[in-house]
Amino acid sequence: MVRQHTSRGPAPHGHVTLAQVAQRAGVSAQSVSNALNNPDRLAPETRKRILAAVEELGYEPNLSARALRNRSSSLIAFKMRPSRPDKASLLMDDFLYVLNAAAVEAGYHLILCHAEDGPAGEIKAYRDLLKKTSIDAFVLAETHHNDDRVAALRSWGVPFASFGRSWDGDDSLAWVDVDGRAGTRAATDHVAAQGHTRIGHIGWLAESELGQDRREGWLDACRERDLETDLQAAVVDSLEAGCQAAHRMLDASRPATALVCASDTLALGVMRALHERGLRPGVDVAITGYDDSPTAALVSPGLTTLRQPIDEVGRQLIQAIDNLMAGDPRQPQHVLLEPELVVRGSSLPGPRTHTS
Amino acid sequence: MVRQHTSRGPAPHGHVTLAQVAQRAGVSAQSVSNALNNPDRLAPETRKRILAAVEELGYEPNLSARALRNRSSSLIAFKMRPSRPDKASLLMDDFLYVLNAAAVEAGYHLILCHAEDGPAGEIKAYRDLLKKTSIDAFVLAETHHNDDRVAALRSWGVPFASFGRSWDGDDSLAWVDVDGRAGTRAATDHVAAQGHTRIGHIGWLAESELGQDRREGWLDACRERDLETDLQAAVVDSLEAGCQAAHRMLDASRPATALVCASDTLALGVMRALHERGLRPGVDVAITGYDDSPTAALVSPGLTTLRQPIDEVGRQLIQAIDNLMAGDPRQPQHVLLEPELVVRGSSLPGPRTHTS
DNA sequence: GGGGTTGTTTTTAACGTTAATATCAGCCGG
DNA sequence: CCGGCTGATATTAACGTTAAAAACAACCCC
Numbered sequence: 001m002v003r004q005h006t007s008r009g010p011a012p013h014g015h016v017t018l019a020q021v022a023q024r025a026g027v028s029a030q031s032v033s034n035a036l037n038n039p040d041r042l043a044p045e046t047r048k049r050i051l052a053a054v055e056e057l058g059y060e061p062n063l064s065a066r067a068l069r070n071r072s073s074s075l076i077a078f079k080m081r082p083s084r085p086d087k088a089s090l091l092m093d094d095f096l097y098v099l100n101a102a103a104v105e106a107g108y109h110l111i112l113c114h115a116e117d118g119p120a121g122e123i124k125a126y127r128d129l130l131k132k133t134s135i136d137a138f139v140l141a142e143t144h145h146n147d148d149r150v151a152a153l154r155s156w157g158v159p160f161a162s163f164g165r166s167w168d169g170d171d172s173l174a175w176v177d178v179d180g181r182a183g184t185r186a187a188t189d190h191v192a193a194q195g196h197t198r199i200g201h202i203g204w205l206a207e208s209e210l211g212q213d214r215r216e217g218w219l220d221a222c223r224e225r226d227l228e229t230d231l232q233a234a235v236v237d238s239l240e241a242g243c244q245a246a247h248r249m250l251d252a253s254r255p256a257t258a259l260v261c262a263s264d265t266l267a268l269g270v271m272r273a274l275h276e277r278g279l280r281p282g283v284d285v286a287i288t289g290y291d292d293s294p295t296a297a298l299v300s301p302g303l304t305t306l307r308q309p310i311d312e313v314g315r316q317l318i319q320a321i322d323n324l325m326a327g328d329p330r331q332p333q334h335v336l337l338e339p340e341l342v343v344r345g346s347s348l349p350g351p352r353t354h355t356s
Numbered sequence: 357m358v359r360q361h362t363s364r365g366p367a368p369h370g371h372v373t374l375a376q377v378a379q380r381a382g383v384s385a386q387s388v389s390n391a392l393n394n395p396d397r398l399a400p401e402t403r404k405r406i407l408a409a410v411e412e413l414g415y416e417p418n419l420s421a422r423a424l425r426n427r428s429s430s431l432i433a434f435k436m437r438p439s440r441p442d443k444a445s446l447l448m449d450d451f452l453y454v455l456n457a458a459a460v461e462a463g464y465h466l467i468l469c470h471a472e473d474g475p476a477g478e479i480k481a482y483r484d485l486l487k488k489t490s491i492d493a494f495v496l497a498e499t500h501h502n503d504d505r506v507a508a509l510r511s512w513g514v515p516f517a518s519f520g521r522s523w524d525g526d527d528s529l530a531w532v533d534v535d536g537r538a539g540t541r542a543a544t545d546h547v548a549a550q551g552h553t554r555i556g557h558i559g560w561l562a563e564s565e566l567g568q569d570r571r572e573g574w575l576d577a578c579r580e581r582d583l584e585t586d587l588q589a590a591v592v593d594s595l596e597a598g599c600q601a602a603h604r605m606l607d608a609s610r611p612a613t614a615l616v617c618a619s620d621t622l623a624l625g626v627m628r629a630l631h632e633r634g635l636r637p638g639v640d641v642a643i644t645g646y647d648d649s650p651t652a653a654l655v656s657p658g659l660t661t662l663r664q665p666i667d668e669v670g671r672q673l674i675q676a677i678d679n680l681m682a683g684d685p686r687q688p689q690h691v692l693l694e695p696e697l698v699v700r701g702s703s704l705p706g707p708r709t710h711t712s
Numbered sequence: 713g714g715g716g717t718t719g720t721t722t723t724t725a726a727c728g729t730t731a732a733t734a735t736c737a738g739c740c741g742g
Numbered sequence: 743c744c745g746g747c748t749g750a751t752a753t754t755a756a757c758g759t760t761a762a763a764a765a766c767a768a769c770c771c772c
Contacts (some may be wrong), residue, residue, distance in 0.1 A: 010728035015421065017728060028752045033730055049761060060487040064429060068757045075467075080453045083650075093449045096468070097436045102471040109489075111431075111467045112452070114460040131371065131416040133465075219491035239654060268654045275656045294439075295651040298595060300623045300631045373758060386724050389760055399720060421758035425725045714769085723764065725757090734753065 001112050013127045022061065025053035029356040036061065047265070071134050078139045079113040091291065092309055095163070098345060106318050108136065123152045130158065137321045139163065142174070145209055159324035159342035165334065167209040167285065174320040174332035176313050178212060180290070183306040183339035184217030184260060187288040190304070191258040191347055192225055196286055200231030200249040200256035202266050203240055204246065214290065215264045218355070231256050241278075242269020250285070256286055264289035264296050266302055286347040290339075301345025309337050332334075370416040380410035392417065399611065418662035432459050432677065435469040435478060436493045447647065451519070455495065462674050464492065465564070472474055479508045486514065493677045495584045499531070501565055515680035517673045523565040530676040530688035531667050536566060537696035538644070539662040540573030540616060543644040546660070547614040547703055548581055552642055556587030556605040556612035558598055558622050559589050570646065587612050591622070598625020599632075606633065606641070613641055614703075619651050620645035623659055626700070642703040646695075655699025665693050 022029040027050060034041050035050040042050070055060075067073035078099065080092065100110040111133075113265055115125035117204075126149070129135055138160040145167045153160045184201075192198055201218040202210025215232070222229045231249050235241035238310040242261060246269065249256040261267040267289030274281050281287050282301050289296055291309035321332040364439045380386035383406060398406070409415075417441040434455065436448065456466040467489075473482035474528040483507070485547040487490055497507055501523045509516045510528075521533040538642040540557075547555055557574040560567025571588070578585045587605050591597035598617060602625065617623040623645030630637050637643050639658050645652055654662035677690040 015728095021727080029728090030730070031755080037730080041750080052586045058487075060484065062424070062490075063488045064423035064490060065757090066730085068418070068424055068727090068759085069729045071757075073420060080449075080456065083455050084650065093439050096452070097438055100468040101470050106580050109485075111465055112456040113714050114456050118715095120409045128416065129465075130767060131414075132419045134418075134420060165746080196732085200554075210768090265654070294651070295654050298621070298651050299594055299655055300628045371758095374760095376760080385759070386723080387721060387757090390721090393760080397720075402720080418758050421727090423759085424729090424757090425759045427727075489746080713772105715772100718769080719767085719772085720755080721764105721766075724762085726761090729757085734750085734751105736751080737749090742744095742748090 010063050014256050015062070016057045017062070018059070021050070021053050021059045023055055024057060025050045043200065051052070055090055063116040066209045067134055072136055073134045074108050074139050075111045075133060075135050076108045076139060076318075077111050077126070077135045078112045078141075079115055079125065081141075082117075086341055091293070094310050095141075095314060098311040099317060102315045102318040106322050108318070108321075111135070112332045117147045123149055126152065127156075127285060130156065136325060137161070139317055139321070140209075143167070143173075159321055161320040161324070161333075163313055163317060164210070165336070171334075172332060174334070176316040176320065176333070176335040176337070178308045178313065178337050178339050180214040180339070181217035181220065183290065183341070184214040184262070185221045186217075186339075186341045187290075187304070187306060188218050188221035190341060190343065191260065191286045191288065192221065192227070194258075194286060194347065194349065196258035197227055198231065198254060198256050199227060199258045199260060200233070201229075201260050201262075202235065202245045202249075203262040203271065204237055205234050211262050218335055237263050237265055239269040241274065242266035243273045244269075246270040246273035246276075250279075252274050258287075259285065260288050262290055263292045264293045264303060266344070268295065268299065271299065271303070280347050282350075286349075288347055292342055296342070296344070299347075304344045304347035307342050308339050313335055366440070371418070374415070377406070377409045377413055377415045380407045380413060386518070411477045412539065420533065423490055428492055429490045430464050430489050430491045431467045431486055431489060432464045432493050432495060432674075433467050433469045433491045434497075435471055435481065437497075438473075447649070447664065450666050451497075453672060454667040455673060459569045460680050463468040464674070464677075467491070474500065475504045479505055482508065483512075486512065492681060493517070494695070495673055495677070498566075499523070515677055517676040517680070517689075519578055519673060520566070521621075521692070522646070527690075528688060530680060530687070532676065532691040532693070534664045534669065534693050534695050535694070537568040537573035537576065539646065539697070540570040541577045541702075542695075542697045544571075544574050544577035544616050545660060546697060547642045547644065548577060548583070550614075550642060550705060552609060552614035553583055553617060554612050555583060555614045556589070557585075557591045558591065558601045558605075558626065559592055559618040559620075561590050561603050567618050571603065574616050582600070593621055595618050595625040595628065596619055598622035599629045599657075600625075600627040602629035603633075606635075614643075615641060616644050618646055620647045620649045620659060621659070623654065623702070627655065627659070637688055637702045638704050640708075642705075646701050648698050652700070654697070655673040657704075660703035661698050662695040663698050664695050668693055677704065 003078050018029040018032050022032045032050050039047060047228055103110045113125055115122040123249045125256050135347050138163040139154055140160060143150060143164040143166060145164045150165060161174040163176055165175045166173040186198060201215060203215045219229055233245035242351055246259060259270050261270060263279050267287050269279050289305040292305045296303035296345055316335045367415050373384045378388045388406050391403050392625040405711040419430060432445045447469060459466045466581060469481055469485055471478040494509055494514060496516060496518040497520060498508060498664045499518045499520040499522060519532055521531045522529040544555060559569060575585055589601035591601050615626050619625060623643050626643050627637050630641055635641055647657050648661045652659035672691045
């Protein structure tokens with residue numbers, strides 16, 4: 001016989017609470033909590049009854065209450081950067097999407113963080129967010145040598161994982177990265193296989209560990225084939241810079257016939273240079289970029305480039321964080337993924353009718 | 357004389373609470389709360405003392421506790437879509453950045469929402485999120501005629517604002533949008549001013565209200581000048597489709613000399629078509645796109661296009677939400693912003709040395 | 713000087729959850 | 743049949759905040 005307590009009835013705003021489920025199942029609130037969080041503390045029979053009530057009422061635990069009680073919000077924070085206008089898309093869009101998908105899959109939610117430019121502003125923003133919200137973990141992007149953010153987060157004891165390895169060989173950092181060296185080597189191998197022997201490289205300034213890494217891949221491939229490595233440029237990542245560097249390498253006494261670039265932006269600069277000289281990408285000079293930005297597929301001919309396995313990066317980052325949170329005593333994860341060479345018309349001498 | 361209570365001292369994990377500030381200032385916790393939330397209920401002198409203590413201890417209110425107590429989390433949710441590979445960047449990247457910046461500015465935080473594809477999945481995701489987290493408001497993107505999401509959110513009584521107007525003339529919806537009609541008219545005016553009289557339009561299928569709106573702008577401009585409007589295509593938003601439509605319009609008995617497109621993706625398809633025919637963009641046929649995607653600035657020649665004032669959109673959306681939350685009894689905001697015509701080489705007959 | 717008004721501050725209770733502790737029933741061994 | 747043990751469930755208290763109510767002081771008016 002069902003007792004019709006003078007209870008408040010179904011919550012007015014559609015919010016079902018533990019207490020309501022408890023009443024329905026004829027147990028205490030704590031038992032409901034246990035049914036969900038500590039199943040083995042309950043008699044199987046009771047548990048089944050409780051879960052039925054949970055299902056029936058559509059109960060979902062209130063995260064604010066949980067966060068308050070547990071000091072853990074199941075929120076993962078990530079800071080976006082403003083996108084720079086002259087650059088090919090930095091895949092932030094995709095990255096955020098897959099990162100969030102993976103986070104939700106694992107029972108977290110992604111919260112965006114905003115900061116004034118500069119590392120100090122970013123650290124302050126992290127600290128403020130932590131004070132206010134008991135964020136569970138952070139995801140960093142583009143870590144560099146001696147990164148202040150890493151030091152700060154570590155000193156606070158907050159779990160975090162980074163997209164981009166620790167360039168100072170710090171093993172205690174959890175990171176996921178893409179092997180730029182292997183990628184650039186693959187691109188260089190590819191153009192060498194087309195018969196090119198004067199292969200230049202247009203990369204970033206020496207300060208950039210990422211750029212340095214990619215350059216190494218080109219060097220690897222060249223040395224392996226005893227090709228000269230005199231054609232190299234270290235410039236800022238802009239269309240203009242790529243264009244100018246390309247002109248220089250085509251003006252050389254023994255000019256480049258292939259140009260391997262550290263980014264799609266630079267590669268598009270090279271394309272512009274060819275355009276200005278009346279040369280045809282692919283046919284006259286082979287070009288490769290890096291990132292597989294949307295632009296790479298849209299230009300004519302298509303730009304050969306390296307696609308980063310961005311969805312795998314997102315999954316692995318969340319996995320790494322999950323391990324950290326579970327207090328997994330094993331070494332923090334280091335995951336190095338291989339980019340995929342996407343061959344399009346810009347590196348092929350063949351007919352250009354079907355360039356995608 | 358300061359009483360040395362047997363208090364727990366400074367919080368162990370660096371979290372400062374109301375109670376600690378209260379003790380420091382020699383008042384009750386509630387007074388500290390009031391100092392921050394209801395300043396006029398306190399004696400100015402007391403308030404000053406409390407704020408000093410807040411400052412000194414670096415107190416920040418705990419949002420989880422607030423959310424629990426107030427049923428309001430200062431969180432705004434937004435659902436990302438997976439980006440489609442063949443499209444020029446949809447400015448999601450920028451949009452998210454500015455939306456979050458504006459949200460933080462106004463004291464909110466942006467939380468990302470994930471859903472299985474399709475409207476049903478999206479609505480379910482919203483409902484789940486609401487149950488769990490007392491989200492304050494939602495931001496929708498790409499609303500369409502008879503949008504189920506709008507109906508759902510409204511039926512739950514949750515504040516929300518939409519990037520994209522309500523196409524069914526629903527005045528009770530708060531929205532911010534960009535005037536595609538005016539933008540396309542400006543682009544058409546621009547090519548007409550270069551002397552073109554055979555101006556074609558490549559737009560989206562009739563289902564798309566957005567596409568319809570942009571097409572109207574082209575019609576407006578043509579009619580105003582008594583130009584023929586026979587050259588029009590309604591296709592899917594892909595490079596291929598743009599390319600094919602361009603070929604058709606260039607094969608016409610009196611071929612197009614200018615093509616106004618509903619997207620950069622379509623315009624890039626047109627560029628490919630010209631390329632295949634040995635025609636020069638700008639010199640032989642003028643092209644305009646829409647969106648000012650990164651690609652538009654990177655191709656040679658640069659693509660004339662319309663830049664959406666995305667940062668203003670973000671600010672206005674947050675503003676609209678803020679008004680809704682404040683219970684502002686005035687009509688929900690409708691904001692229609694003008695896109696800006698960005699002229700590059702693709703629509704200019706002039707010399708192509710400096711195409712950006 | 714009782715009763716009211718105003719202005720300031722404190723007390724109480726509650727938001728929904730869960731760790732820690734308490735309670736209770738059943739069982740075992742002596 | 744008592745003390746101790748085990749397993750299942752219930753009770754208590756706390757996380758940090760704030761609305762509502764209560765308390766208190768100062769002042770004013772007839």
